[in-house]
Amino acid sequence: MPEAPTERARVHRLPERAAYDRETIEAILDEALICHVAWTDGDGRARALPTIHARVGDTLYLHGSRAARAWRAVAGGAEVCVVATIVDALVLARSAFHHSMNYRSVVLYGHGREVTDADELVTAARAITHHVLPGREAEARMPTAEEFKQTILFAIPIAEASAKVRTGPPKDDAADLELPIWAGLVPLETSGGPPAPSPDLLQGIAVPAHVAQPRRP
Template identity: 50%
Template sequence: MSHQPLRTARTRLRRFPQRGIFDRQAINSILDEGLVCHLGLADATGQPFVLPTTYARVEDELYIHGSAASRTIRAMSTGQPVCATVTLVDGIVLARTAFNHSFNYRSVVILGSATAITDPVEKARGLTVLIDRLVPGRSNEVRPPTSQELKATSLLVLPIDEASAKIRSGPPGDTGDDLLTDAWAGVVPLQTSVLPPVPDPRLAPDRPIPAHIRSWRQETPN
């Protein structure tokens, strides 16, 4: 488990610093709620790339999934500096002025270098974590990856050593004479909803939805 400080010169927030949070528990809660992270790095030519992918937090590390054929994933596995971001949008902030429109959001930025997991047993264990991160108990239902599938898959580990969270919440930031503007102002809340599962049409018509999916959906806020 990492004991390095999350707050560094590179993670210091320069714009709206009052929204910055460096508490590990707060950062972990955002990471655990998100489903997709965006990975950014510059290749050897200086060209920046941003790659969306799935991930799972395991204690103070981020497990990152990718294709072994991905040029970006291969570059990350060599130890190049990488930036991982996760953003949750909680609402659209509608202000009285165009300038003050915003979002309520929670985001995390992680800086560091990723390491590729090459041991087949450890990689298979990590991919199981990723599958169960999507729906707990899912790995017990499906066929595990073959050796060929493991070769085609990359699994990276990014330490959560240098990170920051940024959170905006509440009403619009209108002040002064703008409060007299005759326009509706407020927040339109947004959330990710878990809808009823849609079965693959190739399943047997009487195949029930597995218990791990039913219980997960009941426990997940809609």
């Protein structure tokens, strides 16, 4: 079993839920539609926001507007903490104390390297479009040079990362097992509803397969 890459990335609380292998970490990053990015601002205060991401090999790409304060901070060298979380089920125990969730999460620390290479910009833009909806990257018009100028893309090495995973039924105390209270899991599933065409869509354009049968989530 791989060990924690750094002391900071080691899971201290409930270490039996920790995983440090690349396969587990990559699968969670790929499945999580969005992530949350935290950084410390100039006043030393923590800030965070939701954003989308995409993984290519051992690199995580984040993108945003060049005008946003958050990304200016990251471009200025602020380290980020990226968290991607998938909730799989509500875990309903007899006791409120043992209520939990089945989840899979990744925490990744790193510095964002601003992507400037023309080929890598295209790679990252395609990966992010694919991450939102696989197949979309082959259909959507890729960014122009002017659009790339308005966008900022960061590459973060997937190195200082850990995963945490809870699976299985609730774990009540032995003394509670005789209580006449239902216990178990409520699985949570996210699915795509019927596509809603844009009001300004050209006539005669059918819903493409990658939208009608989304492979995400």
